[in-house]
Amino acid sequence: MNQKNSFSFTLLTDSKHGPRAGVIQTKRGEINTPAFMPVGTAAAMKAMTVSQLKETGAQIILSNAYHLHNSPGEELIEKLGGLHRFMGWDGPMLTDSGGYQVFSLPLKKVEKEGVTFQYSKKGQKVKFTPEKSIAIQNRLGSDIIMAFDECLEHSASFEQARESLERTTHWAKRCKASHHNPDQALFGICQGAMYKELRIKSIHQLIEIGFPGYAIGGLSVGEGIENMKKVLDYTCPEMPIDKPRYVMGIGLPEDIFEAVERGIDMMDCVIPTKYARSGVLFTTRGRFRITQHQYKKDKFPVDLSCGCYCCSNFSRAYLNHLFTCNEVLSATLTSIHNTTFYIQLMTNMRNAIIKGEFPKFKKDFFELYFKQQKKKSV
Amino acid sequence: MNQKNSFSFTLLTDSKHGPRAGVIQTKRGEINTPAFMPVGTAAAMKAMTVSQLKETGAQIILSNAYHLHNSPGEELIEKLGGLHRFMGWDGPMLTDSGGYQVFSLPLKKVEKEGVTFQYSKKGQKVKFTPEKSIAIQNRLGSDIIMAFDECLEHSASFEQARESLERTTHWAKRCKASHHNPDQALFGICQGAMYKELRIKSIHQLIEIGFPGYAIGGLSVGEGIENMKKVLDYTCPEMPIDKPRYVMGIGLPEDIFEAVERGIDMMDCVIPTKYARSGVLFTTRGRFRITQHQYKKDKFPVDLSCGCYCCSNFSRAYLNHLFTCNEVLSATLTSIHNTTFYIQLMTNMRNAIIKGEFPKFKKDFFELYFKQQKKKSV
Numbered sequence: 028m029n030q031k032n033s034f035s036f037t038l039l040t041d042s043k044h045g046p047r048a049g050v051i052q053t054k055r056g057e058i059n060t061p062a063f064m065p066v067g068t069a070a071a072m073k074a075m076t077v078s079q080l081k082e083t084g085a086q087i088i089l090s091n092a093y094h095l096h097n098s099p100g101e102e103l104i105e106k107l108g109g110l111h112r113f114m115g116w117d118g119p120m121l122t123d124s125g126g127y128q129v130f131s132l133p134l135k136k137v138e139k140e141g142v143t144f145q146y147s148k149k150g151q152k153v154k155f156t157p158e159k160s161i162a163i164q165n166r167l168g169s170d171i172i173m174a175f176d177e178c179l180e181h182s183a184s185f186e187q188a189r190e191s192l193e194r195t196t197h198w199a200k201r202c203k204a205s206h207h208n209p210d211q212a213l214f215g216i217c218q219g220a221m222y223k224e225l226r227i228k229s230i231h232q233l234i235e236i237g238f239p240g241y242a243i244g245g246l247s248v249g250e251g252i253e254n255m256k257k258v259l260d261y262t263c264p265e266m267p268i269d270k271p272r273y274v275m276g277i278g279l280p281e282d283i284f285e286a287v288e289r290g291i292d293m294m295d296c297v298i299p300t301k302y303a304r305s306g307v308l309f310t311t312r313g314r315f316r317i318t319q320h321q322y323k324k325d326k327f328p329v330d331l332s333c334g335c336y337c338c339s340n341f342s343r344a345y346l347n348h349l350f351t352c353n354e355v356l357s358a359t360l361t362s363i364h365n366t367t368f369y370i371q372l373m374t375n376m377r378n379a380i381i382k383g384e385f386p387k388f389k390k391d392f393f394e395l396y397f398k399q400q401k402k403k404s405v
Numbered sequence: 406m407n408q409k410n411s412f413s414f415t416l417l418t419d420s421k422h423g424p425r426a427g428v429i430q431t432k433r434g435e436i437n438t439p440a441f442m443p444v445g446t447a448a449a450m451k452a453m454t455v456s457q458l459k460e461t462g463a464q465i466i467l468s469n470a471y472h473l474h475n476s477p478g479e480e481l482i483e484k485l486g487g488l489h490r491f492m493g494w495d496g497p498m499l500t501d502s503g504g505y506q507v508f509s510l511p512l513k514k515v516e517k518e519g520v521t522f523q524y525s526k527k528g529q530k531v532k533f534t535p536e537k538s539i540a541i542q543n544r545l546g547s548d549i550i551m552a553f554d555e556c557l558e559h560s561a562s563f564e565q566a567r568e569s570l571e572r573t574t575h576w577a578k579r580c581k582a583s584h585h586n587p588d589q590a591l592f593g594i595c596q597g598a599m600y601k602e603l604r605i606k607s608i609h610q611l612i613e614i615g616f617p618g619y620a621i622g623g624l625s626v627g628e629g630i631e632n633m634k635k636v637l638d639y640t641c642p643e644m645p646i647d648k649p650r651y652v653m654g655i656g657l658p659e660d661i662f663e664a665v666e667r668g669i670d671m672m673d674c675v676i677p678t679k680y681a682r683s684g685v686l687f688t689t690r691g692r693f694r695i696t697q698h699q700y701k702k703d704k705f706p707v708d709l710s711c712g713c714y715c716c717s718n719f720s721r722a723y724l725n726h727l728f729t730c731n732e733v734l735s736a737t738l739t740s741i742h743n744t745t746f747y748i749q750l751m752t753n754m755r756n757a758i759i760k761g762e763f764p765k766f767k768k769d770f771f772e773l774y775f776k777q778q779k780k781k782s783v
Contacts, residue, residue, distance in 0.1 A: 069726070069730040069732060070723075070726065071727055071730070071732040071734045072734070073732065073733055073734070074733040074734065074737075075734070076457075076714070076734065076737060076738070077718075078714070079454075094730075098726060098729050098730060099701065099722065099725075099726040099729070103701075103702055103722060106702070106704075107704050107720060107722055107723075113720070113722075113723055114719075114723065115718040115719055115723075323477065323481075324481055324484070326484075326485050336454070336456070340455075340493040341493055342485060342491070344477065344481060344485055344491075345448075345485075345491055345492065345493075347477075348447070348448070348476060348477040349449055351476050351477070352447040352449070352472075352476060354447060354449040354451065355451055355452040355733055355736060355737075356449045356450070356451070356452065356453070356454065358733060359452075359454060359733075359737070360454070
């Protein structure tokens with residue numbers, strides 16, 4: 028490990044293409060890959076304490092530079108000892124750059140220099156440049172930081188996507204130039220919408236700039252799993268083998284399998300916690316909605332094969348009751364379960380990859396997962 | 406300890422009047438008195454898991470027969486192994502009878518036979534009789550159950566209160582006659598609004614019926630601390646020395662001190678968790694509202710002298726941020742703190758009582774508590 032740079036990536040498998048297992052080393056600990064990163068946008072996991080989150084087995088979590096800049100501000104967080112101390116999470120952490128908000132916020136103005144965001148019509152205007160995003164992330168002190176990019180609609184025209192990509196590449200250079208903290212690994216983000224030519228151009232340009240890790244952005248924006256697979260199919264083979272590959276905003280278990288199968292090492296998504304809050308639970312036998320009448324008297328845990336706090340202690344009937352009574356505890360227990368399910372799924376995938384049994388594991392998983400799900404109405 | 410009856414009460418102090426320390430023994434463990442009981446109305450603590458609740462030091466919690474009857478129903482809870490198993494709490498538990506809902510629900514019809522409740526205008530009508538309340542509580546399996554009483558407005562006229570009291574006494578007899586589970590201790594509830602004559606009559610009538618514990622109901626209904634003190638002043642001396650005394654729905658720390666000073670052993674209240682959710686925090690230096698601007702950059706924990714999970718890990722600035730962002734975690738962390746504060750306060754009171762130093766402890770506590778509070782605007 029380089030003394031100056033505490034970040035490293037070791038592959039445990041030697042396949043050039045296809046699923047891979049590895050270890051990312053950071054100053055704050057290891058991350059076994061493929062890894063799922065739960066999302067705590069505003070320096071907080073929704074409805075879970077960091078202790079509960081740690082118990083799910085999560086090794087790295089994600090937070091967001093744009094939201095933290097708005098409140099409480101990176102200056103305050105830095106003053107209070109950094110993001111880790113602020114939110115009480117001592118493991119590895121990744122911050123997104125604000126690039127996703129170029130896609131997700133309705134009010135913004137994109138220029139060569141940067142993007143002016145407005146959270147709401149009455150909200151304050153906030154200008155993000157590549158330099159500003161990096162400066163914010165530097166002050167937050169996360170372990171992995173992301174280049175400021177322009178996340179596009181999946182339906183963008185070729186010309187739009189080409190122009191945008193030039194901007195993103197230009198910004199990536201500026202990000203690298205303004206980043207000087209060796210304790211934080213800066214990842215580049217590949218864009219190019221759904222166009223093969225642009226995706227390949229993007230990843231080649233990023234490799235030329237040189238980053239310790241590469242992300243694929245602009246997915247999970249409504250393009251559907253088949254389009255996602257296509258983009259991964261022509262982007263992944265162009266990515267460096269010895270650097271972590273992160274596909275942003277993915278996804279459902281079925282999406283994660285497809286990404287991992289194509290050699291992706293890292294994923295993040297709000298799905299496990301967001302679905303949990305609406306009562307949708309993931310199990311080895313498919314997902315189901317706990318609020319449905321059929322679970323009202325169900326004495327079994329959410330998933331008999333799960334060892335999480337929720338499944339070890341509570342019945343489906345109890346969870347159904349908590350939702351009926353609008354108890355906040357419903358969100359906590361189901362978020363614990365869904366997050367544990369995701370983390371456990373990644374561990375199982377990783378073990379299968381190491382044993383060389385990923386295809387069998389995938390087949391067996393989906394056989395059980397979709398067999399039951401067909402009978403249900405989620 | 407009687408083989409047939411697992412409930413007992415031992416006093417550790419021998420003062421006939423004034424503050425007392427004791428131990429209540431139940432099948433599911435001991436309760437050190439004076440004890441504060443956090444409230445989990447619908448078989449759930451708001452925004453806390455039972456593990457988090459246990460960490461606060463709480464030894465007994467309260468749930469409500471009326472709410473559980475409505476959802477999910479005592480039949481289901483019994484079928485799933487009882488209330489403890491249903492909600493994952495293995496310590497002592499007390500259920501209220503539904504009597505408080507005679508006061509709190511706007512739509513009800515009180516008759517000699519019982520009370521017909523309606524939760525809302527469109528809601529189903531539910532009739533509670535003394536026998537039904539006991540049967541529900543028997544099926545729930547809580548360790549201490551409460552007689553079904555009529556909780557009155559504090560402004561009730563003497564004639565109203567006298568009539569109501571006769572009903573409550575009559576119901577108390579019927580409760581005792583229909584209760585046959587030796588594992589559950591049935592407490593009688595003293596009523597009589599603000600009238601000395603009626604309160605004394607009530608407690609004497611209950612003693613004649615005979616219960617393993619006695620509660621004072623009809624307080625904490627807007628009468629104010631001075632009226633509460635008066636009721637306790639003339640009721641407590643009439644209560645049996647060798648049985649636990651429980652004042653229902655109390656209260657703020659200042660109320661609890663007054664109750665304990667007058668020889669009360671048990672209290673319950675939603676205040677610590679309810680106030681927590683609105684950002685009002687209790688500390689040895691008074692209570693304050695964490696959402697105020699002055700805490701935005703405050704690096705200190707809520708209470709430097711508190712060892713709870715919230716105070717050990719998070720700053721006031723972080724909590725302020727969580728409220729700003731409407732993060733559910735705000736409710737969890739502040740509920741943990743406030744509940745811990747209450748439980749710790751009871752422990753400190755108890756130690757002071759055992760040492761014979763309660764008056765000094767009370768004086769010192771309020772000196773610090775109110776000195777700071779005067780400066781604040783909660």
